[in-house]
Amino acid sequence: MSGVSQKILDSMEASSWIRKMFEEGAKRAAEIGAENVFDFSIGNPVFEPPKEVNEALAQLATIDTGGLHRYMPNQGLPETRDYIAGKLNSETGLGLTNNEIIMSVGAGGGLNTVLKALLNPSEEVIVLVPYFVEYDHYISNHGGVHKRVETNEDFSLNFENIAAAINKRTKAIIINSPNNPTGVVYSATELQQLGQLLLKKSAEIGHTITLLSDEPYRRISYVGELPNILNHYKNSIIITSFSKDLALPGERIGYMAVHPEHAEKDLLIQAAVIALRILGFVNAPAIWQRVLPMIGDAMVDLTPYQANKDILVNGLREMGYQVTEPGGAFYLFVKSPIADDAEFIALAQKENLLLVPGRAFGRPGYFRISFCFATEKIEKSLPIFQKLIVSL
Amino acid sequence: MSGVSQKILDSMEASSWIRKMFEEGAKRAAEIGAENVFDFSIGNPVFEPPKEVNEALAQLATIDTGGLHRYMPNQGLPETRDYIAGKLNSETGLGLTNNEIIMSVGAGGGLNTVLKALLNPSEEVIVLVPYFVEYDHYISNHGGVHKRVETNEDFSLNFENIAAAINKRTKAIIINSPNNPTGVVYSATELQQLGQLLLKKSAEIGHTITLLSDEPYRRISYVGELPNILNHYKNSIIITSFSKDLALPGERIGYMAVHPEHAEKDLLIQAAVIALRILGFVNAPAIWQRVLPMIGDAMVDLTPYQANKDILVNGLREMGYQVTEPGGAFYLFVKSPIADDAEFIALAQKENLLLVPGRAFGRPGYFRISFCFATEKIEKSLPIFQKLIVSL
Numbered sequence: 001m002s003g004v005s006q007k008i009l010d011s012m013e014a015s016s017w018i019r020k021m022f023e024e025g026a027k028r029a030a031e032i033g034a035e036n037v038f039d040f041s042i043g044n045p046v047f048e049p050p051k052e053v054n055e056a057l058a059q060l061a062t063i064d065t066g067g068l069h070r071y072m073p074n075q076g077l078p079e080t081r082d083y084i085a086g087k088l089n090s091e092t093g094l095g096l097t098n099n100e101i102i103m104s105v106g107a108g109g110g111l112n113t114v115l116k117a118l119l120n121p122s123e124e125v126i127v128l129v130p131y132f133v134e135y136d137h138y139i140s141n142h143g144g145v146h147k148r149v150e151t152n153e154d155f156s157l158n159f160e161n162i163a164a165a166i167n168k169r170t171k172a173i174i175i176n177s178p179n180n181p182t183g184v185v186y187s188a189t190e191l192q193q194l195g196q197l198l199l200k201k202s203a204e205i206g207h208t209i210t211l212l213s214d215e216p217y218r219r220i221s222y223v224g225e226l227p228n229i230l231n232h233y234k235n236s237i238i239i240t241s242f243s244k245d246l247a248l249p250g251e252r253i254g255y256m257a258v259h260p261e262h263a264e265k266d267l268l269i270q271a272a273v274i275a276l277r278i279l280g281f282v283n284a285p286a287i288w289q290r291v292l293p294m295i296g297d298a299m300v301d302l303t304p305y306q307a308n309k310d311i312l313v314n315g316l317r318e319m320g321y322q323v324t325e326p327g328g329a330f331y332l333f334v335k336s337p338i339a340d341d342a343e344f345i346a347l348a349q350k351e352n353l354l355l356v357p358g359r360a361f362g363r364p365g366y367f368r369i370s371f372c373f374a375t376e377k378i379e380k381s382l383p384i385f386q387k388l389i390v391s392l
Numbered sequence: 393m394s395g396v397s398q399k400i401l402d403s404m405e406a407s408s409w410i411r412k413m414f415e416e417g418a419k420r421a422a423e424i425g426a427e428n429v430f431d432f433s434i435g436n437p438v439f440e441p442p443k444e445v446n447e448a449l450a451q452l453a454t455i456d457t458g459g460l461h462r463y464m465p466n467q468g469l470p471e472t473r474d475y476i477a478g479k480l481n482s483e484t485g486l487g488l489t490n491n492e493i494i495m496s497v498g499a500g501g502g503l504n505t506v507l508k509a510l511l512n513p514s515e516e517v518i519v520l521v522p523y524f525v526e527y528d529h530y531i532s533n534h535g536g537v538h539k540r541v542e543t544n545e546d547f548s549l550n551f552e553n554i555a556a557a558i559n560k561r562t563k564a565i566i567i568n569s570p571n572n573p574t575g576v577v578y579s580a581t582e583l584q585q586l587g588q589l590l591l592k593k594s595a596e597i598g599h600t601i602t603l604l605s606d607e608p609y610r611r612i613s614y615v616g617e618l619p620n621i622l623n624h625y626k627n628s629i630i631i632t633s634f635s636k637d638l639a640l641p642g643e644r645i646g647y648m649a650v651h652p653e654h655a656e657k658d659l660l661i662q663a664a665v666i667a668l669r670i671l672g673f674v675n676a677p678a679i680w681q682r683v684l685p686m687i688g689d690a691m692v693d694l695t696p697y698q699a700n701k702d703i704l705v706n707g708l709r710e711m712g713y714q715v716t717e718p719g720g721a722f723y724l725f726v727k728s729p730i731a732d733d734a735e736f737i738a739l740a741q742k743e744n745l746l747l748v749p750g751r752a753f754g755r756p757g758y759f760r761i762s763f764c765f766a767t768e769k770i771e772k773s774l775p776i777f778q779k780l781i782v783s784l
Contacts, residue, residue, distance in 0.1 A: 003600050003656035004663040005534070006512050011666060019669070023465065044463040048456050057679075058453035061446045069445075071436040071641045073415065105497060105644070108672035116533075120398050137670035141508075142397070208395050248461045250678030252497070252644075264395035271396040274403060277411070278529035280500030285677045286642030287449075 011137065017360035018042055025354050038353040038381045043180065043330060045300065045372040049247045052298035056291040069286050074277045075269075076103025076255070076284055083293035084255050088238075092230045100260055102272050103284035106252040107216045107241040111138045111174075114212060114237055114256055116279060117271035118171055119144040125212075126165055126173040128157070130333065130363035132180050132214075144171065148362060154324060155184040155333070159197055166201045172210045173198070177226065178217040181361045181368040182333040183309075183326020188227035195233030202235070208263045211236040216254070217329035219245040219299055222306060226328065234261040237268075242292070244330075244372075245299045253288035305330050308371040308378045315382045319389050330372040333358070336365050337392050344388070351384045403529065409752035410434055417746050430745040430773045435572065435722060437692065437764040441639045444690035448683040461678050466669045467661075468495025468647070468676055475685035476647050480630075484622045492652055494664050495676035498644040499608045499633040503530045503566075506604060506629055506648055508671060509663035510563055511536040517604075518557055518565040520549070522725065522755035524572050524606075536563070540754060546716060547576040547725070551589055558593045564602045565590070569618065570609040573753045573760040574725040575701075575718020580619035587625030594627070600655045603628040608646070609721035611637040611691055614698060618720065626653040629660075634684070636722075636764075637691045645680035697722050700763040700770045707774045711781050722764040725750070728757050729784050736780070743776045 018041060025039030060068060075081070081098030088096050104110035115125070121143040127135050129150050139146045147170070149161045162173070175194070177186040186194075194211075202209045213229040213236055229236045241254030258269055276282070283289075309325075312332055316323050322335035336344045341357040341364050348355050348367075358366030371378055410433055417431030452460060467473070473490030480488050496502035507517070513535040519527050521542050531538045541557045544550045554565070567586070569578040578586075586603075594601045605621040605628055621628045633646030650661055668674070675681075701717075704724055708715050714727035728736045733749040733756050740747050740759075750758030763770055 003602065004509055004659050005667075008509055008663040008666055009659075011670070012662060019466070022463075026465075042463065046459065046462075048459070049461055051456065053461075054453045054456055058450060061449035061453055064440050064443065064446055067438065067440070069441055069640045069642050070438075071414075071434065073418075074411070106672065106674055108674050110672070112672035117396055117400055134670060138672060141671060210395065249463045250461050250675060252674060252677050267396050267401075270404060271400040274400055275397075278403070278526060279533060279671065280498065280502070280504035280530060281673075282498055282500050282644060283642060285644050285680070287679065288677070 018356050021354045021356055024349070028352060032352070036352055038377065038384065040369045040371065040373065040381070041354040041356050043244070043370050043372055044249060045244065045247045045330070046374055047247050047300050047304065047372070050295070050298040050300060052295040053246060053248070053291060056294040059294070060287060060290055068290060072283055072286065074283050075273050076101070077286070077289045080289040080292050084257065088228070088230065088257055092228050094230055094260055096257065096260055099269065100258045100265070102256045102269065102276065103289055104239070104254045104256055104276065105281045105284055106243060106254045107214055107239050108134065108138070109252065109281050110239040110241070110254050110256045111135070111212065111214060112141060112279060113272055113275045113281065114239060115139055115144060116142045116275035117268060118210060122169060123171040124167070124169045125171060126162065128175060130155070130181055130358060130361035130366070131176065133360060133362060135174055155179065155182040157186060157190050157194060159193060162194070163197060163201065166205065166209065168205050170205065170209055172212055174212045174214055175229070176214045178220060178326065178328025180217065180329055181331050181356070182324060183329045183331050184324065185221065185223060185226055185327035188232065191227055191229055191232035198233055198235065208235050210262070213238050214240070216241045216244045220302065220305060220330060221328040222309060223327045230257070230259050234259050235263055237262070242288075247300050248288070251285065251288055253284055253292070255284070304375050305372065307375050308373070311375065311378055311382070312369065312371055316385060319386050321385070321389060330370060332369040332371060333366050334369060336367050337389050339365060341365055341367050347388055348384070351387065353381060353384045410748050413746045413748055416741070420744060424744070428744055430769065430776065432761045432763065432765065432773070433746040433748050435636070435762050435764055436641060437636065437639045437722070438766055439639050439692050439696065439764070442687070442690040442692060444687040445638060445640070445683060448686040451686070452679060452682055460682060464675055464678065466675050467665050468493070469678070469681045472681040472684050476649065480620070480622065480649055484620050486622055486652055488649065488652055491661065492650045492657070494648040494661065494668065495681055496631070496646045496648055496668065497673045497676055498635060498646045499606055499631050500526065500530070501644065501673050502631040502633070502646050502648045503527070503604065503606060504533060504671060505664055505667045505673065506631060507531055507536060508534045508667035509660060510602060514561060515563040516559070516561045517563060518554065520567060522547070522573055522750060522753035522758070523568065525752060525754060527566055547571065547574040549578060549582050549586060551585060554586070555589060555593065558597065558601065560597050562597065562601055564604055566604045566606055567621070568606045570612060570718065570720025572609065572721055573723050573748070574716060575721045575723050576716065577613065577615060577618055577719035580624065583619055583621055583624040590625055590627065600627050602654070605630050606632070608633045608636045612694065612697060612722060613720040614701060615719045622649070622651050626651050627655055629654070639692050640680070643677065643680055645676055645684070647676075696767050697764065699767050700765070703767065703770055704761065704763055708777060711778050713777070713781060722762060724761040724763060725758050726761065728759050729781050731757060733757055733759055739780055740776070743779065745773060745776045
């Protein structure tokens with residue numbers, strides 16, 4: 001018997017490509033200077049949070065009474081949950097109360113919490129390829145099994161594939177729009193059709209299929225306000241964070257929102273709150289719960305993201321790369337000019353350009369570019385992309 | 393099939409007594425005024441963090457460059473880990489580096505992370521009764537089984553019981569000094585004897601038994617500096633938080649420290665970092681990692697805790713209660729004047745005095761008082777304790 005968990009040992013081999021690249025990038029930057037490394041591997045925005053965040057922090061730092069940093073109900077501060085419910089109500093008109101909101105330690109923490117609340121051993125969760133493969137771990141942590149379903153060539157939902165994958169063991173499906181790694185956003189029509197399919201299939205298999213909408217990129221949209229899943233399927237839960245739209249990924253603040261008409265709402269909320277507690281999250285960090293209602297609608301400036309997207313989409317297309325234009329998020333999922341995406345990534349790495357291979361998202365033959373960096377950096381990377389495609 | 397996990401449903405029934413009392417206390421306070429409720433249920437200090445915490449926050453709020461809130465290595469900021477390693481080195485002389493420190497989302501998050509890193513299905517973790525029963529969940533979350541071992545009448549370690557509980561499936565033991573709920577602290581002699589026993593038993597069973605020292609109350613000591621487990625058993629890991637000594641329980645900041653000579657140190661650290669990531673913690677909240685090295689040795693003032701302890705120990709003893717004097721933490725574990733601790737707790741609740749029954753810590757026949765409250769409040773509670781014991 002080894003001193004550590006065999007399951008963890010197994011997963012060490014397949015450790016996150018994204019994190020590996022991130023650590024490689026830091027190493028290279030130390031060796032040859034950050035200005036010479038094009039680390040487009042991780043979605044770690046170089047932009048700072050909106051100024052309202054620091055203003056709120058400064059204000060909180062003047063308060064030394066009232067127990068701002070104390071324990072609270074595990075579910076989170078009522079006023080913070082009111083603020084979130086209010087925002088969702090103005091989008092959806094559904095009349096959520098703070099009862100349906102559970103503050104979480106980021107979206108990764110939220111997904112683990114909800115999956116712990118939902119899953120019995122061997123129950124299945126559908127994931128849509130290409131996808132953020134950390135989901136596999138999140139599901140397996142709580143005894144579940146991930147079931148991969150391919151999307152269409154343009155990464156839109158393939159309803160036939162989804163229908164075919166559903167069986168008696170299906171407990172949930174995870175969607176992610178805007179999508180990591182493709183930047184694709186699902187239309188209201190697609191969400192509506194998905195909702196109808198899940199209702200029909202839930203009836204067939206005799207239990208509710210819960211839809212988990214992982215949407216930290218929701219406000220990073222290039223196509224205006226996106227449709228809200230809560231308006232299209234009642235058995236859905238939003239799981240999200242402020243990592244991207246407030247540029248706070250290291251702070252671990254997010255929430256879960258359960259549809260007020262979810263078939264087993266009360267039980268599910270109770271279960272999620274217990275899961276949050278016993279997984280050791282206990283509650284989302286207090287100070288960030290206090291900051292949120294103080295900053296109104298503030299968010300990061302999308303201008304550089306929009307500029308970066310346009311420069312990359314146009315630039316790469318001119319060079320002959322096959323690019324799907326993203327509707328949101330800050331990723332481009334590009335067809336690899338050679339079949340072996342890992343080989344292409346290795347060639348790019350020799351040029352100090354760090355990318356993530358499609359296989360890290362379950363779809364070999366592609367690579368992902370993260371473009372949440374200074375526009376100048378993006379522009380300077382174009383000759384490298386050019387050199388790579390010419391050399392092949 | 394229900395919509396939620398059966399395991400979670402089962403645990404709802406046995407949901408945390410402490411949390412139940414905490415929520416009851418909030419409800420009562422809303423009904424009859426906080427000044428009329430003696431909610432001594434939860435360890436949620438009413439004291440504010442030391443002023444250095446707000447000073448550091450104010451300073452951080454002036455910085456809007458450099459990405460203070462970005463992702464970082466999952467293990468935590470190197471400078472924060474240097475700060476922790478330095479503190480442990482001055483206590484132990486062991487020469488830890490930042491490599492042995494992993495920043496965590498509180499001690500609850502740290503325990504889940506380490507247990508996920510260690511446990512294979514059905515492996516056992518020894519817990520010492522009475523204890524914080526959330527451990528049962530933490531262990532079961534990752535497929536392990538808790539094995540209860542009784543301590544002595546005075547809550548000191550019973551080595552015969554521990555030895556008898558160890559078998560081929562034993563993977564770890566959790567100790568907690570100063571202890572919740574008893575306030576007992578283990579002496580250097582006890583820790584040394586425990587370390588020797590674990591070394592001998594590890595050799596017998598053919599694998600390392602890792603000792604997990606859960607010590608968020610370490611600096612809340614009434615008997616001077618406590619011995620450090622790292623000096624007494626090489627296969628140990630400290631898991632702790634700043635919830636109590638900095639009065640930041642809602643902020644979820646803590647760390648794990650792996651002994652530099654742990655038999656499988658490198659593998660264990662790698663496994664813990666992966667566990668931290670895939671459980672969705674990702675990293676400890678960035679802002680609190682930045683605050684820590686800015687505040688030196690600042691901590692909460694122990695004066696009110698010391699006063700509260702003395703008032704309660706002396707006061708209750710005079711009334712005829714059987715009290716073990718705590719060496720640390722801010723709890724008193726008192727023998728219930730009637731055999732049924734739940735009944736006693738119910739009587740106290742009628743007087744708006746909220747306590748936690750011993751059975752919530754695996755030892756019926758006792759009750760726990762949390763005394764991290766204003767001294768005036770503690771003084772005012774004495775007549776209620778008097779009334780209760782007289783009425784029986």
